[in-house]
Amino acid sequence: MIESKANRKFKEAAFYNSQNDGGYFLLPFKFHRLNGEKEILVNEVGDYLILPTGTTATIVNRQISKENNSELYGDLIANFFISEEAIHPLIDVLATRYRTKKHFLNYFTGLHIFVISLRCEHTCFYCQVSRVTENRDQYDMSIQNIDRGIEIMFKSPNPHVTMEFQGGEALLAFDNIKYAVEKSEKIAGEIGKQITFVICTNLALVNEEILYYCKEHKILISTSLDGPQSIHDSNRHKPHASSYALAIKGIKLSREILGEDQVSALMTTTTLSLEHPIEIVDEYYNMGFPGIFLRNISPYGFALRTEKSKYSTDKFIEFYKKALGRILEYNFQGHYFTEDLARIYLTKILTPFNTGFVDMQSPAGLINGVIVFNYDGGVYATDESRMLAEQKDFTFKLGTLNDEYKDLFFGAKAQEIAQVWSNEALAGCSECAFQAYCGADPVHHHATQGDMYGYRPTSAFCQKNMEIIRYLIELMESEPKIKKIFESWISKK
Amino acid sequence: MNLKTKGVAKYINEPLVGRITRDVSSTGENSFLICEEIPADINTNSFEAILTSKDTSHLVENKPAVYAVPNFDHLSEGDIVAINEDGNINTLYRVNSFHNVLLATERCNSNCLMCSQPPKDRNDIPRLYSINQKLISLIPKDCIELGISGGEPTLMGEMFFQTLENLKEQLPETEIHVLTNGRSFAWQSMAERLAKIDYRRLMLGVPVYSDYYQVHDYIVQARDAFNQTILGLHNLARYNQRIEIRVVLHKQSIPRLTKLAKYIFKNLPFVEHVAFMGLEFIGYTPHNIEKLWIDPHDYIEELGEAVEFLSGQGIHVSIYNSQLCVLPENLWQYCRKSISDWKNEYLPECQNCLKLNDCGGLFRWNLNKHSDYIKPFTAIEM
Numbered sequence: 001m002i003e004s005k006a007n008r009k010f011k012e013a014a015f016y017n018s019q020n021d022g023g024y025f026l027l028p029f030k031f032h033r034l035n036g037e038k039e040i041l042v043n044e045v046g047d048y049l050i051l052p053t054g055t056t057a058t059i060v061n062r063q064i065s066k067e068n069n070s071e072l073y074g075d076l077i078a079n080f081f082i083s084e085e086a087i088h089p090l091i092d093v094l095a096t097r098y099r100t101k102k103h104f105l106n107y108f109t110g111l112h113i114f115v116i117s118l119r120c121e122h123t124c125f126y127c128q129v130s131r132v133t134e135n136r137d138q139y140d141m142s143i144q145n146i147d148r149g150i151e152i153m154f155k156s157p158n159p160h161v162t163m164e165f166q167g168g169e170a171l172l173a174f175d176n177i178k179y180a181v182e183k184s185e186k187i188a189g190e191i192g193k194q195i196t197f198v199i200c201t202n203l204a205l206v207n208e209e210i211l212y213y214c215k216e217h218k219i220l221i222s223t224s225l226d227g228p229q230s231i232h233d234s235n236r237h238k239p240h241a242s243s244y245a246l247a248i249k250g251i252k253l254s255r256e257i258l259g260e261d262q263v264s265a266l267m268t269t270t271t272l273s274l275e276h277p278i279e280i281v282d283e284y285y286n287m288g289f290p291g292i293f294l295r296n297i298s299p300y301g302f303a304l305r306t307e308k309s310k311y312s313t314d315k316f317i318e319f320y321k322k323a324l325g326r327i328l329e330y331n332f333q334g335h336y337f338t339e340d341l342a343r344i345y346l347t348k349i350l351t352p353f354n355t356g357f358v359d360m361q362s363p364a365g366l367i368n369g370v371i372v373f374n375y376d377g378g379v380y381a382t383d384e385s386r387m388l389a390e391q392k393d394f395t396f397k398l399g400t401l402n403d404e405y406k407d408l409f410f411g412a413k414a415q416e417i418a419q420v421w422s423n424e425a426l427a428g429c430s431e432c433a434f435q436a437y438c439g440a441d442p443v444h445h446h447a448t449q450g451d452m453y454g455y456r457p458t459s460a461f462c463q464k465n466m467e468i469i470r471y472l473i474e475l476m477e478s479e480p481k482i483k484k485i486f487e488s489w490i491s492k493k
Numbered sequence: 494m495n496l497k498t499k500g501v502a503k504y505i506n507e508p509l510v511g512r513i514t515r516d517v518s519s520t521g522e523n524s525f526l527i528c529e530e531i532p533a534d535i536n537t538n539s540f541e542a543i544l545t546s547k548d549t550s551h552l553v554e555n556k557p558a559v560y561a562v563p564n565f566d567h568l569s570e571g572d573i574v575a576i577n578e579d580g581n582i583n584t585l586y587r588v589n590s591f592h593n594v595l596l597a598t599e600r601c602n603s604n605c606l607m608c609s610q611p612p613k614d615r616n617d618i619p620r621l622y623s624i625n626q627k628l629i630s631l632i633p634k635d636c637i638e639l640g641i642s643g644g645e646p647t648l649m650g651e652m653f654f655q656t657l658e659n660l661k662e663q664l665p666e667t668e669i670h671v672l673t674n675g676r677s678f679a680w681q682s683m684a685e686r687l688a689k690i691d692y693r694r695l696m697l698g699v700p701v702y703s704d705y706y707q708v709h710d711y712i713v714q715a716r717d718a719f720n721q722t723i724l725g726l727h728n729l730a731r732y733n734q735r736i737e738i739r740v741v742l743h744k745q746s747i748p749r750l751t752k753l754a755k756y757i758f759k760n761l762p763f764v765e766h767v768a769f770m771g772l773e774f775i776g777y778t779p780h781n782i783e784k785l786w787i788d789p790h791d792y793i794e795e796l797g798e799a800v801e802f803l804s805g806q807g808i809h810v811s812i813y814n815s816q817l818c819v820l821p822e823n824l825w826q827y828c829r830k831s832i833s834d835w836k837n838e839y840l841p842e843c844q845n846c847l848k849l850n851d852c853g854g855l856f857r858w859n860l861n862k863h864s865d866y867i868k869p870f871t872a873i874e875m
Contacts, residue, residue, distance in 0.1 A: 016710035074705035492807040
C-alpha cells in the first residue's frame with residue numbers, strides 16, 4: 001500500500017528525474033528516410049516520430065540528453081523508443097498495445113468465401129475465372145460441397161463468421177445461395193454464432209425478388225464499378241449489353257430496397273483506368289458512395305496473359321497519387337469521401353488498433369482470416385490462390401472439402417505457408433520501418449517471384465506499399481489540414 | 494454558500510449524523526430539530542439532537558444539542574449534517590444540490606502543485622468512515638449523483654471497498670463518481686477487489702497531466718506516480734472499470750498537452766471521458782502561482798487541438814472551469830457548467846453578458862485570478 005507522504009515541501013522538477021548517469025536503453029524501433037530532410041522512427045507497436053535526418057544515429061550513439069534535447073528526450077521516453085531502465089517500467093502497457101495490434105488473430109478464420117458458381121455472363125478480360133457456359137453440373141458448387149463447406153465454416157472458433165458468395169457470377173446460382181443462407185442461418189441460431197452474408201455480383205441479373213430476399217436475410221451486396229461508362233464497359237465486357245448501365249441500375253435498385261449502406265462497390269485498375277484517375281473518383285463520388293478503394297490489378301495469373309492489363313507498379317502509384325489528390329479536393333470542400341486503401345494504412349499508422357483487412361496483415365490473413373471453398377470442392381488459402389489454380393498452379397490448395405478441419409487449417413501445407421507469413425521474420429521486412437503498417441503476402445511472391453518467401457528489392461508488393469505508406473505520411477506531416485482529414489477517415493465516431 | 498457553521502455543543506460525545514428538520518411534529522429517525530424555542534409539549538424522543546440559535550437556558554437533560562448557532566439559513570429541510578463535540582455543524586448532504594460529495598479522507602500520497610484541497614497528514618479514516626456509513630444510510634434513494642473525494646480515497650484500503658459496497662446496496666440508482674489518482678490500482682489485487690463489487694454506476698476520475706513521467710511526477714510531487722497511474726489505469730481497464738481522465742490546465746501541463754491527447758488515444762483508448770479543467774485559485778495554487786499561471790487565452794490553441802483530436806476519435810471530451818468569452822466558438826460545444834453551485838460565481842461585468850446562462854462562470858476563489866480576456870457578449874457584437 002502506498003503510504004501518505006512524510007514531507008510536503010515542494011521539490012523542483014529535477015528531483016523527479018529517474019535517469020542514472022545520463023544513460024538510457026534502446027527499445028526495439030525501426031527507422032526509414034522519408035525524404036532529404038526527414039526520417040521516420042517507428043516503435044514496436046506502430047507509433048512514429050518524424051525527426052530530422054540523422055537523429056536515429058544520435059539516439060543510438062547516446063548523444064541525446066535531458067538537458068540539451070529535453071522535448072525530444074521526453075518524446076522518446078513517452079513513446080516507447082528509449083527507456084531509463086533495462087526493463088521499461090510500463091512494459092506491460094507495451095505488451096497490451098502489442099496484443100491490441102494483433103487482436104485480429106484472436107478469433108481465427110472469419111471470412112469464408114464460397115465460389116458458388118464459376119459460370120458468368122460477362123467476359124471481363126482481366127478475369128481469371130469466368131466461364132460462359134450453361135453446364136451447371138461442371139461449374140456450380142454441388143449441394144454436398146455446400147453442406148460440407150457450411151460444416152467446416154461453423155467449426156471456426158470465430159464467434160462471428162462471414163459467408164461470402166463469389167463467382168463467376170454468383171447470382172447465376174441464386175437457388176443454391178438461398179439454400180446455403182437458410183441452412184447457415186438455422187445452424188448459426190442453434191449454436192449461437194453471428195453470421196454475415198455477402199453476395200459479390202455484377203448486378204446484371206439482379207431483380208426485386210432477389211433483393212427482397214436479401215433484405216429479409218440481411219445479405220450485403222458487393223459489386224464491381226470500374227469507373228464511368230467508357231472505362232467500365234471497356235474493362236468489363238458483356239456481350240450485347242452495357243455492363244455499366246446494368247451495374248448502375250442494379251446499384252440504385254439495391255439501395256432502394258436494402259438501404260444505402262448495404263451496397264458497396266470495388267474497382268479494378270486496368271491500363272485504361274490508369275489514364276483516368278479523376279473520372280474514376282468522380283464516378284464514385286457522383287454515385288453517392290462514401291469512398292472508393294483504389295485497387296491495382298493482381299499482377300499475375302490470367303490477368304497478365306493479355307498485354308492490355310500489364311502495367312508497372314510505378315504507373316499504379318502515379319495513378320493512385322492523382323486519384324488521392326482528387327479525393328482530398330472533395331474533402332477540402334467539406335465533403336466526407338475516403339480512399340479505403342489509405343484508410344487501412346492510416347488505421348495502422350494513427351491508431352492503437354488494426355483492421356480486419358486480410359490482404360495486409362502479419363501473420364497474413366490467409367487461413368488466419370480467410371479461406372476459400374472453390375466450386376469444385378477444392379479449399380484454397382485465398383481468392384488469388386484459387387485463381388492460380390485456374391492456371392494449374394495448386395501451390396496454395398490446402399485440400400478439399402472432404403478433408404478434416406485440422407488437416408486443412410493446420411496441415412502440412414498450412415505449416416509450409418506459415419513459415420513465410422509473418423513479415424517480422426522475413427528478410428527485407430524484419431528491419432523495415434513500415435513493418436507494423438504492412439503485411440506479408442506469400443501468394444503474391446510465389447506468383448511473381450516463384451518463391452513464397454519473396455525477395456523484397458524487386459517485389460511489387462513491397463514497392464507499392466513502401467511508397468504509398470511513405471507518401472501518406474509525407475502528405476499529412478506537411479499539411480495539417482490533410483492530417484485532420486486523414487484522422488476523420490479513421491475515426492470510430 | 495456556507496457548508497459549515499458552529500455553535501456550542503452539549504451532551505455530544507462523538508460525531509452525530511442526522512437530517513435537518515424544522516417541523517416539531519416530525520417523527521423521522523435520525524432527525525435534528527432546528528428551533529428557536531423548544532415547545533413545552535415537544536416529544537424530544539422524536540429527535541436525536543436539537544439545534545438552536547438561542548442560549549443554553551432550556552436544553553433538555555442528556556439530549557445532544559448545539560446552541561448559540563449564528564444562523565441556519567443555509568440548511569434546508571432534509572439536508573444531512575454532522576454535529577461534533579466542538580460545536581461544528583458540517584453539512585454533508587444537500588437535498589437541493591446535484592453536487593454532493595463524500596469526503597473519504599484528507600490523507601494523500603501525492604501533493605499536487607495545484608491541489609485545491611491540500612492533504613492533511615493525520616489519520617482521519619476511521620472517523621470519516623463511520624460518519625460516511627451513517628450518512629449513506631440517510632441519503633435519499635433518488636439521489637442522482639454522488640462524488641467521493643479526498644485526499645486519496647483508496648488510502649482507506651478495505652474500507653474504501655466497503656464504502657462502495659454499502660453505496661451499491663443502499664443507493665442502487667445513484668451514479669458514483671470517485672476522484673482518485675489511481676496509483677493504488679498499480680497493484681492488480683486492488684483492481685480485482687474493485688471489480689468484484691461489479692458496480693456499473695461507478696466511474697473513476699483519474700488525473701493524468703503529461704505523457705512524460707517526469708513532468709507528471711513533478712506536477713503531482715511524487716516519484717513513480719506516472720507509472721503507477723498508467724499501470725493502474727490498465728489494471729482497471731482489464732477489469733472493465735469505467736474511467737474518466739482529468740487534466741488540469743496550467744503552465745506545467747500545457748507544453749505537452751497535445752502530445753498527452755495522442756498518448757491517451759494510443760495508450761488509454763478505453764477511457765469513457767476526458768475532462769480538461771481550468772486552474773482553481775485555491776489550496777496550494779496561490780503559493781505556487783508563479784509555476785502554474787498561464788492565461789487561458791494563451792493556451793486555446795493547444796487545448797483546441799487536444800480536444801478536437803480526442804473528440805474526433807470518438808472519445809467523449811469536456812472542458813470544465815472555463816468561460817465562453819475566453820474560448821473560440823468551436824470549443825463551446827465541449828464546455829460544461831461544471832462548477833458546483835456553492836462555489837460558482839460570475840464577475841460584475843458578466844451581469845451584462847448575453848451568454849451568462851450558457852456559461853460555466855468562475856470558481857468563487859477565481860474572482861481575483863482569471864483570464865484577462867473575459868469580456869461580456871453584448872447585443873452589438875452578436
